Amino acid sequence: MTVFDRLGVRTIINAKGPATRLSGGIMRPEVAAAMVEASRACVDIAELQAAASRRIAGATGAEAGYVASGASACLLLAAAACATGLDPGRMARLPDTGGMKNEAVMVRSQRNFYDHAIRAAGLKIVEVGLPDRYAGAGVRDAEAWEIADAITERTAAVFYVADAQSRPSLPDVVAVAHRHGVPVIVDAAAQLPPQSNLRRFIEEGADLVAISGGKALGGPQASGMLAGKRDLVMAAALQHLDLDVFWDMWEPPAGLIDKARLKGAPQHGIGRSCKAGKEEIVGLLTALELFITEGDAARHARWLGDCEEIARALPAATITGRDDTSRVPVVEIALGPKGIGATELCLALERGTPSIAVDPFLREKNIVLVNPMCLKPGEAAIAGKTIARLLA
Numbered sequence: 508m509t510v511f512d513r514l515g516v517r518t519i520i521n522a523k524g525p526a527t528r529l530s531g532g533i534m535r536p537e538v539a540a541a542m543v544e545a546s547r548a549c550v551d552i553a554e555l556q557a558a559a560s561r562r563i564a565g566a567t568g569a570e571a572g573y574v575a576s577g578a579s580a581c582l583l584l585a586a587a588a589c590a591t592g593l594d595p596g597r598m599a600r601l602p603d604t605g606g607m608k609n610e611a612v613m614v615r616s617q618r619n620f621y622d623h624a625i626r627a628a629g630l631k632i633v634e635v636g637l638p639d640r641y642a643g644a645g646v647r648d649a650e651a652w653e654i655a656d657a658i659t660e661r662t663a664a665v666f667y668v669a670d671a672q673s674r675p676s677l678p679d680v681v682a683v684a685h686r687h688g689v690p691v692i693v694d695a696a697a698q699l700p701p702q703s704n705l706r707r708f709i710e711e712g713a714d715l716v717a718i719s720g721g722k723a724l725g726g727p728q729a730s731g732m733l734a735g736k737r738d739l740v741m742a743a744a745l746q747h748l749d750l751d752v753f754w755d756m757w758e759p760p761a762g763l764i765d766k767a768r769l770k771g772a773p774q775h776g777i778g779r780s781c782k783a784g785k786e787e788i789v790g791l792l793t794a795l796e797l798f799i800t801e802g803d804a805a806r807h808a809r810w811l812g813d814c815e816e817i818a819r820a821l822p823a824a825t826i827t828g829r830d831d832t833s834r835v836p837v838v839e840i841a842l843g844p845k846g847i848g849a850t851e852l853c854l855a856l857e858r859g860t861p862s863i864a865v866d867p868f869l870r871e872k873n874i875v876l877v878n879p880m881c882l883k884p885g886e887a888a889i890a891g892k893t894i895a896r897l898l899a
């Protein structure tokens with residue numbers, strides 16, 4: 508009997524990818540084992556975060572790094588850090604940003620549900636650009652000068668969502684932001700693979716980058732990492748760590764927090780709600796190391812093997828991203844005008860036993876997607892056969 512049997516909760520075959528509503532992905536045994544090991548001893552959590560900072564810096568090329576309970580949590584910490592700097596009074600006042608720089612400039616077309624994290628820290632989003640899809644003159648988007656135009660003395664940060672379709676380019680955004688002395692926060696939660704994206708946004712000049720631990724990295728579902736400038740990571744750490752200590756007895760790790768530069772510390776900052784335990788921190792670092800060791804080519808081959816297993820049962824299916832190791836290969840099942848439709852197929856799979864979650868993203872085109880990222884050995888074959896049976 509598994510823990511889920513005891514709770515009366517069905518397990519599902521996740522052929523959709525690492526979605527939070529499907530409880531994320533499957534951790535490698537090495538990651539789970541590291542988390543169990545971490546659970547068996549107590550450590551100074553700031554010292555552990557300082558070690559995480561060194562590892563994340565090594566993996567990303569950033570000056571420093573930090574671990575919180577998800578990429579979203581890291582974005583909240585990033586926004587808080589940009590608003591307060593190293594001022595403990597400001598840290599204690601958040602999310603009240605009165606008297607602080609409290610605006611985040613953001614390209615309107617990049618607005619998304621996750622930008623709650625920026626607003627939760629007390630920042631107001633100032634949108635720029637008009638992604639015009641209706642005038643018939645081609646899709647326009649924001650230009651770098653529009654970002655510059657929106658920057659004032661109240662601007663705490665420019666917030667940028669990294670994606671293949673993001674406009675303007677990050678280097679162009681960084682250039683205008685830095686010309687005005689404003690840091691750039693990048694949401695790169697789901698930008699892996701390719702592995703080069705661990706370093707890319709830092710290389711392109713981002714001041715803080717948030718990456719999910721529970722997506723392609725294969726770390727704990729409730730983990731994420733922040734990589735960036737030393738002072739900003741220090742400001743994030745100060746608003747996340749439990750600093751309920753006597754000031755004169757407090758000896759934080761110098762690599763993460765330079766106590767000499769502080770006039771005090773907030774006991775619990777706004778990031779307290781973004782807590783990551785030692786198990787998540789160790790799990791994320793273990794997953795990061797495994798992710799780098801495996802490399803894009805081997806990872807792609809592993810995923811492609813599962814896609815091929817599924818496609819074998821489905822003669823009409825195609826595999827996208829087959830020859831591109833920088834992408835996740837995905838099985839595309841285009842459904843004909845007759846027979847079961849995409850929505851029906853997704854629902855029938857979800858309602859079946861075992862329940863199989865696939866991706867309905869292209870259902871308007873009557874296409875069902877099958878993503879191999881969260882499949883366990885043997886599950887690809889079951890998914891392929893089950894879909895073939897429903898199509899017959």
Ligand SMILES: *Cc1c(COP(=O)(O)O)cnc(C)c1O
Pocket residue numbers: 527576577578579580621668694696697718719720721730731
């Ligand atoms: C998944 C995602 C997030 C949130 O990441 P978590 O690690 O689940 O907190 C934020 N932004 C984007 C673009 C995402 O895809």
